[in-house]
Amino acid sequence: MSIERLIVTASPHIRSQDSVPRIMWNVVASLVPVVVAATWFFGVSALLQIATATIAAVLTERATGKGGAIADGSATITGLLLGLTLPAGFPLWMTALGAAFAIVFGKQVWGGLGQNVFNPALVGRAFLQAAFPVAITTWPSPGGGFFTLHGDLFAFPLTHPLPNAVTSATPLGLLKFEGKGTGITSLIIGNTGGSLGETAALVILAGGLYLAWRGYLNWIIPVSIMVTVMALSAIIHFVDAVKPDALFMLFSGGLILGAVYFATDPVTAPITNLGKWVFGIGIGILVVVIRIWGGLPEGVMYAILFMNALTPFINRATQPRVFGTRLVNAA
Amino acid sequence: MVSLRTGFRHGIHPPEEKALTSHLPIRRMPYPDELVLPLRQHAGKPAKLCVKVGDHVERGDKVGEADGFMSVPIHASAAGTVVDVGWWPHPDGSMAESVRIKVDRFAAQVPRPRLVPHWEGLTTQQVVKAVQEAGVVGLGGAAFPTHVKLAPPKDNPVHTLIINGAECEPYLTSDHRTMVEYPERVHFGIRVMMRAMGVQKCVIGVELNKPDAIEALRRTVPKDLDVTILPLTVKYPQGAEKMLIHAVTGVEVPSGKLPVTVGVVVQNVGSVSAIAEVFETGLPLIERIVTVSGHGLQKPANLIVPVGTKLRDLLAHCDGVTPDAVEVIIGGPMMGQALADLDAPVIKGTTGVVVLEKGETREAAVYPCIHCGRCLDACPVFLNPSLLGDFARKQQYEQMVDQHLADCMLCGSCAYVCPSNIPLSQLFQASKLALRRAKPAVA
Numbered sequence: 001m002s003i004e005r006l007i008v009t010a011s012p013h014i015r016s017q018d019s020v021p022r023i024m025w026n027v028v029a030s031l032v033p034v035v036v037a038a039t040w041f042f043g044v045s046a047l048l049q050i051a052t053a054t055i056a057a058v059l060t061e062r063a064t065g066k067g068g069a070i071a072d073g074s075a076t077i078t079g080l081l082l083g084l085t086l087p088a089g090f091p092l093w094m095t096a097l098g099a100a101f102a103i104v105f106g107k108q109v110w111g112g113l114g115q116n117v118f119n120p121a122l123v124g125r126a127f128l129q130a131a132f133p134v135a136i137t138t139w140p141s142p143g144g145g146f147f148t149l150h151g152d153l154f155a156f157p158l159t160h161p162l163p164n165a166v167t168s169a170t171p172l173g174l175l176k177f178e179g180k181g182t183g184i185t186s187l188i189i190g191n192t193g194g195s196l197g198e199t200a201a202l203v204i205l206a207g208g209l210y211l212a213w214r215g216y217l218n219w220i221i222p223v224s225i226m227v228t229v230m231a232l233s234a235i236i237h238f239v240d241a242v243k244p245d246a247l248f249m250l251f252s253g254g255l256i257l258g259a260v261y262f263a264t265d266p267v268t269a270p271i272t273n274l275g276k277w278v279f280g281i282g283i284g285i286l287v288v289v290i291r292i293w294g295g296l297p298e299g300v301m302y303a304i305l306f307m308n309a310l311t312p313f314i315n316r317a318t319q320p321r322v323f324g325t326r327l328v329n330a331a
Numbered sequence: 332m333v334s335l336r337t338g339f340r341h342g343i344h345p346p347e348e349k350a351l352t353s354h355l356p357i358r359r360m361p362y363p364d365e366l367v368l369p370l371r372q373h374a375g376k377p378a379k380l381c382v383k384v385g386d387h388v389e390r391g392d393k394v395g396e397a398d399g400f401m402s403v404p405i406h407a408s409a410a411g412t413v414v415d416v417g418w419w420p421h422p423d424g425s426m427a428e429s430v431r432i433k434v435d436r437f438a439a440q441v442p443r444p445r446l447v448p449h450w451e452g453l454t455t456q457q458v459v460k461a462v463q464e465a466g467v468v469g470l471g472g473a474a475f476p477t478h479v480k481l482a483p484p485k486d487n488p489v490h491t492l493i494i495n496g497a498e499c500e501p502y503l504t505s506d507h508r509t510m511v512e513y514p515e516r517v518h519f520g521i522r523v524m525m526r527a528m529g530v531q532k533c534v535i536g537v538e539l540n541k542p543d544a545i546e547a548l549r550r551t552v553p554k555d556l557d558v559t560i561l562p563l564t565v566k567y568p569q570g571a572e573k574m575l576i577h578a579v580t581g582v583e584v585p586s587g588k589l590p591v592t593v594g595v596v597v598q599n600v601g602s603v604s605a606i607a608e609v610f611e612t613g614l615p616l617i618e619r620i621v622t623v624s625g626h627g628l629q630k631p632a633n634l635i636v637p638v639g640t641k642l643r644d645l646l647a648h649c650d651g652v653t654p655d656a657v658e659v660i661i662g663g664p665m666m667g668q669a670l671a672d673l674d675a676p677v678i679k680g681t682t683g684v685v686v687l688e689k690g691e692t693r694e695a696a697v698y699p700c701i702h703c704g705r706c707l708d709a710c711p712v713f714l715n716p717s718l719l720g721d722f723a724r725k726q727q728y729e730q731m732v733d734q735h736l737a738d739c740m741l742c743g744s745c746a747y748v749c750p751s752n753i754p755l756s757q758l759f760q761a762s763k764l765a766l767r768r769a770k771p772a773v774a
Contacts, residue, residue: 007658008424008669009693010757012743013685014345014501018750020698072698114699114751218704266703271717273704315718322735323573323712324586 020113023216024073030207031080031261037200041142042088045150046196052092053083056099064108074113078102081121081261084197085254085301086128089140089150093157098128118308119268122301129301139170139193170194171252172297175244187251198254208260217264220276221283225259226250228284236292243292255287258300268308275311275318282307339574342566343709343744345501345665347540351624351631352504357512359635360648362409362434366639367419367676368394369427373474375401382430386413390438391446391614394430403466403476405430408617408637410438420675422642422661424668429676432639445613450523455481458527465615466679467606471495471506471570471599472662474680477606480596481527487591492530493579494521496537496544496600497563497570500663503683505620506600508633510537510544513604514551516611520603521558523610528596533558534579535600540565567665568742572597574711586738601682621677623649627656627686636677643673645684658687665743698751706745706755712738716745716755723758728766736762 038046057079061070069075079099086095102124110116129136140150170193171182186192188201197204211217233249249255263269263283270279283303290299371377378395382388388407395405411434421427447465450458463478483489494517498506510517521533537545539562548560563569563578573584575597582593590597605616617638624631629650636645642659646652652659660667661675662682677684706716714735722730739759746755 005657006669006671006673007692007694008671009658010754010760011664011666011668011741012747012756013658013660013664013667013669013687013692014747015693015695015752016343016345016748016750018748019695019752020701020750023703023750112699114701266701269702271702271704271707271715273708276704319715320707320713322586322714322738324583324588324738325735326583 018215021072024077026214026216027211027261028073028076028080030210031077031084033203034084034197034200034207034257035080037203038084038196041199042140042150042196043146043148045088045140045148045153048092048153049086049088049090049095049196050080050083052095053086053099054079056096057082057103060100060103064104065112069113072113074107075103078106078120078124081197082124084257085121085125085195087136087139087150087195089138089153090135091155092153093155094128094132094135098124101127114267116267117311118305119262119265122262122305122308125301126305137173139173139195141193142199170297171248172291175248175252176291176297181244181248182252184247184251187248195254198257201251201256204256204260217260218266218269218276220273221264221269221280222259224277224280225263225284225287226255228281229255229287232285232288233292236288249288249291253291253298254300258304259283262300263304263307268311270311270314270318272315272318272320274320275314278314278318279307279311282310339564339566339569339577339711341709341711341713341744342568342574343747344565345567345747347565348502348624349504349507349540351502351626352622352633353507353541355504355508355631355633357505357508357620357633357635360637360640360645362440362637363640363644364434364436365414365641366408366411366432366434366637367429367641367674368405368407368432368639369419369421369429369676369678370395370405371421371427372405372638372678372680373403373468373476375399375403375476375479377428378402378405380416380428380430382413382416384413384416387411388413388432390440391617394432397463400463401476401479403463403468403478404615406466406615406617407432408639409434410440411435420670420672422668422670422675422678422681424670446615447609447613450610455527455529458523462606462609465609467602467609467616468679469599470601470605470619470679470682472666472680472682474678477598477602480598481524483528483591483596488594489528489530489591489596490532490594491580492521492524492528492533493575493595493597494533494535494600494603495570495572495575495597496535496541496548497575498541498600499538499565499567499570500665500667500682501567502624502685503622503663504624505622505633505682507541507544509600509604509620510541511547514547516604516607517548517600518551518553518556518558519611520605520607522553522556523606524598524603525556530596531557535560536563536569536575536579537561538563538565538569567744568711568740571711571740571742573740586735616679619677619679619681621645621681622683624683625656625660625686625688626691627653627658627688629653636681638677638679640677641674642670642677642684645677646673646686652686653688655688656686657689658692660685660687665747666741693752693754695752697753700751700753703750705748705750709744709748711742711744712740714739716759719762720753720755720758723762726765728762728769731762732766736766739763
């Protein structure tokens with residue numbers, strides 16, 4: 001017998017080819033077109049912004065995480081996603097600080113990958129929103145040359161940026177504070193004011209479809225969010241025509257980015273399929289409530305964070321019925 | 332869809348790998364030089380030793396007696412001399428008291444006058460006794476004594492006999508080949524069981540990936556028996572008892588109860604075929620059909636193997652293993668047992684031997700659970716393996732009982748799909764053991 005060394009593992013002895021790194025790096029790959037779209041609209045500023053967030057997240061992971069944790073790709077995703085939620089002209093030192101905060105307080109303090117309750121990238125963004133409310137709502141207009149540096153990217157750390165950029169309000173801001181609408185074509189194509197990644201709806205949807213097709217993303221959450229938002233806003237628009245219609249609600253702001261990439265983070269979303277429906281519908285309702293009746297123009301971030309907090313309870317309430325425990329068992 | 336194929340919710344689709352052997356006719360393997368017969372080859376009490384070193388045994392002679400009703404005897408699978416009685420590696424990974432027989436190369440090895448009586452004219456009790464004396468056990472892996480199933484408790488009338496021809500474990504094709512090559516024998520075994528149990532109805536469940544088996548069985552159904560062949564969705568674990576019963580009857584066996592509580596008894600195709608064989612040949616159960624397969628094996632085959640043949644001899648008969656072979660598994664790759672010691676023998680419950688190559692095994696990094704929920708979508712009994720795994724790691728066994736750990740049948744679907752490579756089945760098996768040690772009544 002030519003076997004020199006036999007290994008002995010517990011059953012099952014085979015496994016599917018999918019692994020955590022493979023899933024994570026596929027998510028990263030699906031985000032590349034979104035980054036390209038952001039660069040198309042906002043030029044090199046977008047690249048600088050996203051690169052800064054990603055590098056800062058990965059370096060922080062390296063400094064605080066276990067050896068080899070970078071290879072699982074999760075820090076890269078956190079950085080990329082955080083970068084995509086920021087305005088093009090956001091000072092880079094703030095971006096780096098937000099990415100570090102996202103990794104440390106969004107993930108590591110909970111016990112690392114798989115343990116956190118809140119989406120790390122959104123924790124980072126919530127921190128930035130609280131710390132730099134003006135800078136994070138200064139939206140440069142898309143366009144200008146490729147090498148146009150928007151805003152005050154290179155503001156010296158701990159100083160505030162100079163408000164010298166050509167800015168434009170986001171479609172949601174326009175609607176809320178000035179009562180102006182935005183054409184649906186502009187919304188879908190994405191040449192409106194807004195954060196880097198929230199303007200190219202079709203590219204984001206394509207990325208989501210790819211991930212769902214490969215089985216790396218659960219379709220229930222994005223579908224339930226989008227359907228809930230559209231249904232609710234259609235009803236509200238029908239009752240009060242001043243309120244935005246369903247398509248505007250769907251394609252404006254960070255809804256699609258949030259539904260496809262933030263709410264679907266498996267760590268912070270419910271594990272049961274029924275729970276995923278509850279989670280998605282809850283996010284949809286909160287988004288509509290915040291956008292229409294809240295003080296803020298946009299509510300995707302807070303809606304997701306709030307439902308993240310409810311996830312353990314949703315899980316507990318939606319445990320599957322175990323085989324053979326049906327009360328009435330016809331003989 | 333409902334009328335033609337039947338399945339269950341959840342489950343997984345591992346690569347079938349059955350093409351390696353599904354087309355190969357069953358061949359007989361020559362006797363090895365030495366046989367190892369563990370006295371513990373079945374569920375229940377081990378057999379009682381009844382030979383001593385130096386004894387000569389003929390083919391079919393008992394080396395161990397049944398020890399009570401939940402036990403069966405062990406017979407010599409070839410004529411020879413008892414050379415040793417002692418502890419020997421068992422295919423379940425432990426050591427077991429075993430009889431070693433040096434095979435007499437010059438013995439005729441032909442059947443002597445019948446050891447098992449003719450079937451016709453026997454009363455039910457005599458059939459049960461004859462099946463027990465022939466050492467027949469379930470050949471699907473668990474090796475539950477068959478005669479116990481033939482005598483179901485009186486308070487639970489059985490209306491349907493279900494024959495398990497799903498063979499959902501990857502690689503294994505011994506049941507498949509049995510159905511294709513010996514369909515009459517399968518039906519004869521069914522006839523014996525139906526008569527003994529007084530059951531009027533029988534359903535054979537066969538996965539749709541074995542159309543030739545379905546065809547062969549349908550062609551040979553005896554006119555006077557109510558036997559239906561039910562094609563089943565190809566899915567793992569379709570052959571799990573509870574999944575099969577659900578597919579056939581639409582009823583869920585209540586949690587913690589035996590199939591007989593819903594009026595059915597399940598028997599494996601190989602097992603009914605074994606019943607038929609002992610009555611046909613008059614010889615007790617001393618050989619079985621084993622699929623020897625895997626990319627790590629030079630020449631995969633379906634073989635009739637004398638019980639007690641060492642794995643070393645079996646693999647050598649298949650021209651040995653490839654240079655990249657790293658793991659030898661008894662049974663299928665989903666629920667089988669990996670072995671380090673190739674001196675362990677093939678026993679009655681050995682359905683197959685699979686040799687895996689480098690890169691096919693689970694040797695890979697383990698990541699934290701990311702709560703992706705794939706295990707929930709895979710679990711055929713709708714448990715929450717992610718949560719159970721979490722409890723297992725914290726050794727919170729009582730919480731696991733509340734989460735229905737007892738319903739876990741260790742099919743391995745959760746661990747198969749886990750992208751974090753968490754050894755969920757292993758954790759659950761260890762937890763069940765820990766609970767059994769702490770409180771013999773639980774789990």
